[in-house]
Amino acid sequence: MNKLTKGEWLRLSIIFLPNLMISLNTYMLQVALPEIQHTLGVPFNDAQFILTGYSLGLATCLIISSFLGNRLGQKKVLLGGVLLFLILSIIGGSTTSANLLIMVRIGQGVSGALIQPQVMVLMREGFSKEKQPIIFSVYGMVIGLGFTFGLLLGGLIMEWNFFGLGWRNIFYFNIPICLIILCLNYLIPRKVPMTTSSLDIPGSFLLMLGSFVLVYHIIYFSGVESSVFIVIGLVILLIFWQTEQKRKQDQKNVLVDFLVFKEVDFFKGIMSVFSVYMSMFGFFFLITYYAQLGLSKTVYETGFIFLPLGIGFTVASITSSKWLKRLGNRLLMIGTVGMIVSILLLMITLILQPDLYAPFNLLLLCLYGIFLGITTTPLIGIILMKVSSDFSALASSVINMMMYFSNIIGVAFIGGFFKRVEYNTHSYLNAFQLALIGVIICLLLTAICFYSLFHRKRNSAY
Numbered sequence: 001m002n003k004l005t006k007g008e009w010l011r012l013s014i015i016f017l018p019n020l021m022i023s024l025n026t027y028m029l030q031v032a033l034p035e036i037q038h039t040l041g042v043p044f045n046d047a048q049f050i051l052t053g054y055s056l057g058l059a060t061c062l063i064i065s066s067f068l069g070n071r072l073g074q075k076k077v078l079l080g081g082v083l084l085f086l087i088l089s090i091i092g093g094s095t096t097s098a099n100l101l102i103m104v105r106i107g108q109g110v111s112g113a114l115i116q117p118q119v120m121v122l123m124r125e126g127f128s129k130e131k132q133p134i135i136f137s138v139y140g141m142v143i144g145l146g147f148t149f150g151l152l153l154g155g156l157i158m159e160w161n162f163f164g165l166g167w168r169n170i171f172y173f174n175i176p177i178c179l180i181i182l183c184l185n186y187l188i189p190r191k192v193p194m195t196t197s198s199l200d201i202p203g204s205f206l207l208m209l210g211s212f213v214l215v216y217h218i219i220y221f222s223g224v225e226s227s228v229f230i231v232i233g234l235v236i237l238l239i240f241w242q243t244e245q246k247r248k249q250d251q252k253n254v255l256v257d258f259l260v261f262k263e264v265d266f267f268k269g270i271m272s273v274f275s276v277y278m279s280m281f282g283f284f285f286l287i288t289y290y291a292q293l294g295l296s297k298t299v300y301e302t303g304f305i306f307l308p309l310g311i312g313f314t315v316a317s318i319t320s321s322k323w324l325k326r327l328g329n330r331l332l333m334i335g336t337v338g339m340i341v342s343i344l345l346l347m348i349t350l351i352l353q354p355d356l357y358a359p360f361n362l363l364l365l366c367l368y369g370i371f372l373g374i375t376t377t378p379l380i381g382i383i384l385m386k387v388s389s390d391f392s393a394l395a396s397s398v399i400n401m402m403m404y405f406s407n408i409i410g411v412a413f414i415g416g417f418f419k420r421v422e423y424n425t426h427s428y429l430n431a432f433q434l435a436l437i438g439v440i441i442c443l444l445l446t447a448i449c450f451y452s453l454f455h456r457k458r459n460s461a462y
Contacts, residue, residue, distance in 0.1 A: 004134060008127065012135065014180075014187045016142050018082055019119045021177050022112040023146020025054065026407070028154035029105075030284060031302045032167040034292045035158065039166065042098040044419050045220050051285070052219065052408040053102050057109020058116070059404035060211045063255055063397045064204050066117040071199070074118040075190045079182065081114030086178035093171035104171075109404075117397060122189060151284070152310065155303020202243050203255035210236030215405075219412045260391040260398065265453060269383035270402045272449035276336070276375060277406035279442035282414030283343070283368075286435050289418065291356055294428025305356050308366035316373025324378050329454040332382070335375030336447045340440055342368040347433050354429050375446075414438040 004012065029036075030051055037047040069077045085108055092104035123135050157169045165172070214233030217226040244254045261267050284306075291297040291305055324331050346364045353361065380399055387395040414435055422431035 004127075004131060008131070011187045011189070012123070012127070012138065014184050015119055015122050016139065017177060017181055018078060018115045019139075020142050020146055021085070021174060022058075022116060023143055024150045024153060025108065025112070025174065027146065027150025027284075028157070028170050028173070029054075029167070030288050031151055031154040031292075031299050031306075032158055032170055033288060035299060036101075036167050040096070040098045040101070046098050046102065048411055048415055049102050049216075049219050050098070050105055052215070052411050053105035054109040054112070055404040055407040056212065056215050057106040057111075058113045059109075059401045059408070060208045061110050061113035062117060062401050062404075063207070063394070064199070065113045065115075066397050067199060067255070068114070069118045069121060071193055071197070073191055073193050074121045075185070075188050078115050078118035078122070078188065079185055081111045081118075082178050082181050084111035084114065085174060086182070089171045089174040089178070093165070093168040116400065120396065121191070149310065151306040152303040155298075155300045158303075159298070159300035197253040200244075200247065200253050200255040203240060203247065206236055206240035206243060207255065210234070210240055211405075215408050215412075218409065221412075221416070256398075257391070257394060260387070260394055263387060263391070265386040266383065266391075266395060268449055268453040269379075269386065270399060272332075272446050272453065273379060273383070273399055274402045274406045274409075275442045275445040275449060276379070277403050278410035278414075279339070279439045279446065280372060280376070280410070281407040282410035282442065283436075283439045285411045285415045286418055286432055286439070287356065289415070290428055290432040294432060295355060297357075301357075305362075305365070308362045309369035309372075312366040312369025313373040314369075316370040317377040320374045320377040323374060329382065329450070332375050332379060332454070333447060333450050335371045335373075336443055336450060338371030339368055339375070340443045340447075342371060343436055343440055343443075347436050350429065350433055410442070414442075 033047050033051060036042070036050060037044070042050075065077065065081075088104050088107045088111060092101060092108070095101050095104065123139060127135055153173075154170055157173060158167060160169075162169050210233050212233075213229055213236060217229040217233065220226065241258065244256055244258060247254050248257065287305060288302060291302040292299065297305070320331070327334065342364050346361060346368075349358070349360055349364065355361070356365070380396075383399065384395055417438055418431045418435035421434050422428055425431065
């Protein structure tokens with residue numbers, strides 16, 4: 001029988017609960033950013049970094065975490081990540097310092113990185129092969145729940161405002177989840193470490209340092225000085241690449257085997273992942289700030305603006321496999337073009353009705369969610385199908401890393417452009433409309449990547 005028993009459902013719930021927590025925390029705090037900015041008296045760039053610091057911690061440590069799980073055992077590393085997340089959530093909810101809050105968010109990202117790769121291994125190894133289709137379906141639903149309800153949940157938590165703590169409740173929300181996981185950890189299967197190799201310490205240090213320097217100065221860009229540091233960050237990453245190549249020649253353990261990037265389809269694939277998610281995260285950021293600062297919506301109302309988008313995404317995610325069998329890889333191009341058209345129409349309708357709560361604008365957001373779902377849900381699976389089995393684990397980590405980096409860059413560039421236009425025009429509507437052009441440009445780059453990736457192979461993706 002392929003059905004899961006009650007015991008297996010319980011075990012699966014405890015394995016997936018940390019992943020749901022990570023996904024929710026990617027989105028929950030976003031709707032509270034203007035309030036955090038006002039409460040702590042921080043500038044716009046700091047507010048950006050409070051959001052993107054989480055993704056920075058995740059992106060820079062995912063590959064390292066995957067190795068640690070194989071070296072120390074997935075259960076041990078996962079529980080360590082949950083415990084760290086618990087401690088940081090308490091600190092984040094208690095602090096009055098913007099700098100400390102940024103460090104907490106980066107630390108939460110690191111702890112999230114300790115968790116995520118272990119969940120992927122445990123969901124594969126902890127259940128029989130016959131039950132894997134059910135497991136992966138539930139995993140996709142968990143990711144969808146994080147996306148669909150993360151923004152809405154953040155708004156609800158702010159609206160309920162338990163004990164008058166405001167945005168701090170978003171951090172405290174994680175405490176009972178972490179405690180449940182830690183108390184029921186006996187349900188998580190224990191795996192024997194898969195390797196005795198030592199960690200690539202030089203590579204790990206260079207990857208984290210180069211990524212941090214690069215991203216920090218993109219977010220806090222201030223002219224010549226920032227440009228110099230961006231170049232320094234790129235040089236450090238170049239040294240990381242040379243170090244990895246040298247270690248591989250010396251037959252030492254490497255953090256990243258760059259041979260994976262010589263698979264042309266994989267390189268095009270991760271570029272499409274980067275551009276489509278950059279457009280998505282940038283778009284979400286714009287909606288949040290335009291709704292609260294431009295339309296004077298409450299955090300609660302802002303959360304509900306994302307509801308039709310999330311519903312469209314969820315419905316599309318559930319049905320995307322059927323459409324993929326019918327249309328093949330063309331489905332991704334259809335989804336990308338659909339997102340472009342939806343945003344173009346939104347730019348036009350905003351002239352007539354600036355309120356995002358207007359019925360036609362909500363319909364356009366729902367359509368955008370549908371097209372986003374049919375594009376992003378099958379995308380990672382299609383890319384991994386094009387990668388040789390020797391690189392499957394590394395490829396999965398690189399794809400996830402690119403997703404989180406896209407969040408950082410999307411918010412930095414698209415959000416930064418929005419702020420500059422608003423400052424010059426004193427109009428949030430003009431800033432929102434013009435910044436949407438940046439979202440469309442990212443989607444056009446995505447369409448180019450898809451055309452390059454699939455134009456000679458128009459058959460089914462599988």
